[in-house]
Amino acid sequence: MTEAADFAAFPKLELHLHHEGAAPPEFIRRLAGEKKVDLGGIFDEQGHYAYEDFWHFLKVYEAATEVLKTPEDYARLTTAVLEESAASGVIYTETFLSPDFCGGRDLGAWKEYLHAIREAADRAERDLGITMRGIITCIRHFGPDKARETARCAAETAGDWITGFGIAGDEKAGKPKDFAWSFDMCREAGLQLTAHAGEWGGPQSIKDALDDLKVSRIGHGVRAIEDLELVDRLAEEGIILEVCPGSNVALGIYPNTRCHPIEMLRERGVKVTVSTDDPPFFHSTMAKEYEALHNAFGWDEEVFGQITQTALEAAFCDAATKEKLAKRLETRA
Structure with a gap:
């Protein structure tokens, strides 16, 4: 795996992708x-x-x-995003969707947007071979009251396609416990949970997300490396980190990929996955992420296979979907 084409050909699962941010x-x-x-x-x-x-x-x-003002706009966006992902070898993606941007958190309007997005995703699965699932995400700096409205949209449309709930935005706005009600509602609705933490808020933000929101995955989470006891906790509890190295470098958290802690976290037993976050903002693709990790740490096909298997196990989709994805990965092997 030394040519860019090789990295694009390798089948990938992406767990951390902002829908609008991928436009x-x-x-x-x-x-x-x-x-x-x-x-x-x-x-x-x-x-x-x-x-x-x-x-x-x-x-x-x-x-x-x-x-992006209408369901049709979001259908077109979905097609554009999935074309880009599929070209980079992604066979499964989980995208963060915010009713804040899709109908102003009005449930009826959100359902119309969701219908349009799903139709476009179904076409992409048929034509491009890429499967998509949605994680509804409240926006932290919009505040806990609006998050409750978003959570209601999530709970009312939970099912085989809307499979998760999370929180994104400015980590310095409020505390995770302010959003516990929303996470409790979505947990009761059967949604799986993730939260952005440990990007700008430091190790304590990860602890707060785990303790107050009871999530199984952490978006980013890389600053756990500053607290080795926390690193050991992540490893022991099997918490999945949705790591976005290119994003972290582009935003200045780390100066380059070689200085990124993803390899140290992996060596200490933390379950890490690789994603792009908001790829066009950071001049990234999943293939470029793989290439950068190969160049920085010597990751080879075996390591990328382990990363992909971790992502498959952590994916917020049902057993039947995972089985189909596993067969595609076996075929590639």
Whole structure:
């Protein structure tokens, strides 16, 4: 595995992908042109998304969603996102969906958006061979009251396609316990749980997410490495980390992939997976993530196979879907 094409050909499962954050910039520009919306301020001279730091990134992210106003817009977005993922060898993806952006947390409107997204995902599965499932995500800096409305949307549409609930946004806004009610509701509805932590909030944010939200997966979680007792706890409890190395480097948490702690976490027995987070914002793809990890740590096909198996076991989908994915992986082997 030394050529870029080899990394694209390797079958991958991605567990941490923000739906709007995966929108190719050219797609957003085209949609803005159709709607006669000026979004020039969010792009650089090369046409890429432009931001200065994580908090500015959040503003640019939300500005880009301003042109996504209808279920049809989200159907087109879903097609664009899944085409990009499939081209990078992804056979299964879990995408974070926010009713905040899809109908303003109104349940009836959210159901219309969800129907459109699912139809597009079904077409992509048929035409491209990529399976998608949705994790509804509340936005932390929007506050716990709005999170409750989002949780109601999640609970009412939980099933074989909406399979998880999580929280994203600014980790410095509020505390995980402020959102416990929403997580309890979604747990009772049968949804599996994840939470962004340990990206900007440090090790304590991971502990709080585990203790107050009772999640089985942590989005990012890489700053656990600053507390080795926490690292051992993650390993002992089998907590899955949805690690996004390219994102962490692009946002300046680590200077380069070689300095990223994913290999140290893996060596200490933590179950890590690899994802892109918001790929066009960070000039990444799943194939590029694999290539960077190969170059930094010498990861080979055996290691990537272990990472893929961990992702399969941790995926928020039913046993039948996992069995189908496992057969595809066996065929590749």
